[in-house]
């Protein structure tokens with residue numbers, strides 16, 4: 580059995596999400612052979628040289644899960660794309676490329692974070708191309724820590740104006756881009772997060788029935804997709820209110 584989650588947006592300011600996630604790691608996740616985290620695992624990540632006690636606690640919990648026998652795979656999201664080798668070593672997880680082609684019970688499946696599918700957000704796509712090119716990444720990673728902290732605070736204050744990201748504020752995927760990439764990789768199943776619109780969409784790709792499964796974000800509920808011999812099942816559970 581394989582489990583997939585995304586968009587937890589973990590941060591110290593949301594102990595309810597952290598608690599639910601740690602509980603998930605100690606219970607349901609232990610039954611799985613592999614756990615895939617498809618991006619925006621952290622609300623923000625300014626570099627592996629800024630790892631706090633909070634981050635260490637999360638890394639250690641992931642490490643314990645893999646020591647217990649569940650392989651952990653992590654993909655970057657648009658908020659935590661600076662997660663690097665040091666965190667992955669600490670957490671004992673494998674960093675996945677976006678997109679990643681995997682084999683689930685003999686089926687070829689494409690995994691993505693999902694932000695690159697939202698091609699109608701032209702300003703964002705331009706910024707993404709700039710941020711993800713190797714030279715910009717090199718410059719970003721080598722900015723002084725204080726500068727990166729200042730940048731993160733600025734971004735944070737701007738997004739504080741809208742409370743938490745709602746699906747209505749995130750541009751949805753472009754249908755033509757979905758079919759283009761699924762055709763390119765020859766898959767009938769695509770799984771992604773990012774849009775905060777949990778659902779399973781039936782599609783036709785190259786004349787064949789196909790599906791796009793969207794993982795839910797963790798906010799008032801947590802969402803987990805289970806893949807086993809019976810297929811794909813996403814379920815949600817209510818997060819306990821903050822004490």
Ligand SMILES: [Mn+2]
Pocket residue numbers: 618619656657658692694772773774
């Ligand atoms: Mn995202």
